[in-house]
Amino acid sequence: MKFGIVRFPGSNCDTDAFRAVTDGLGEEAVFLWHKSHDLEDADVVILPGGFSYGDHLRAGAIARFSPIMREVIAFARAGGPTLGICNGFQILCEAHLLPGALVRNDSLRFRCREVGLRVENASTLFTNAYREGELVRIPIAHAGGQYVADDATLDALEAEGRVVFRYVDVDGRPTAEANPNGSANNIAGIVSAEGNVLGMMPHPERVALEVLGRTDGLGVFTSVARAVTEGNERAVDQGNEPALDRRPEPGAAAGVGS
């Protein structure tokens, strides 16, 4: 299987994501240039961290209109697994593939440190390698990671199990002190209603190799690789089950609230 990693001007975690896939996971990865209109048959698309277009206007606002985003949006709306990390999460919100928005940290400071996360839902495409409630430590590095959404959206995210990662303390409690940016409900990562799009502010690719000290983040890549492989095997077997649990039929309209 193949991961496609989009390179925007200002992406700076693209190589980290590449190495997490190739060295950590042992799968194939290709870089996708932002001016291209070709996803090169990637099974999974990653929008990596960085400061695309200098974060001008709003983080992710310009990248969202990059040429390749036309294909990325079509891929995601057809059920293709799409992972946005940090700036990638901001881009996914700007592109309305995920609800809500990311605004300046409540501290107004750039936060670059390791945070504690609790895996809130271990049955998504991106978290099936974790245990429900598992505590992991993954670094953040952002100035605009405060997740905001209206109350109806937050209620829906919580009710539907779409809050995937939450900032917590060492005991797994989502306290104000454990919240590095003021995010609503300590939200660190969410999935789309269809479950095939994940946005998260922490950087799993930075803790995906033994040489980096820990591999807490590798599970995100392992999970999606497993889900895609199993989906492909099932398709080959011509089973009646859907390729991926919550994956819509290709081309099905994917209404994503905003």
Place this chain on the structure above:
Amino acid sequence: MTDTYSVDIRITPREGILDPQGETISRALGNLGYEGIRSVRAGRLVRIELEAESSDDAASAVGRMCEELIANPTIEDYVVRVREGVSG
């Protein structure tokens, strides 16, 4: 015949959205001894000069630009004001 219009877009954080920049300004003003400040909201101004058939056309074109790119209605409010026809 088109005229050139200058259009101001005033963008502010939506009601209910935390505005850390405004709060920082508010605290700083308090530290300087200014009294009676109830709240500070900080936004930005975007000024666009464009060709349009009329003032209304200029306003509606800029409105579309705001919805698509210039503002994010999830977190921001915006007000469009056509300043005046600049020249013929």
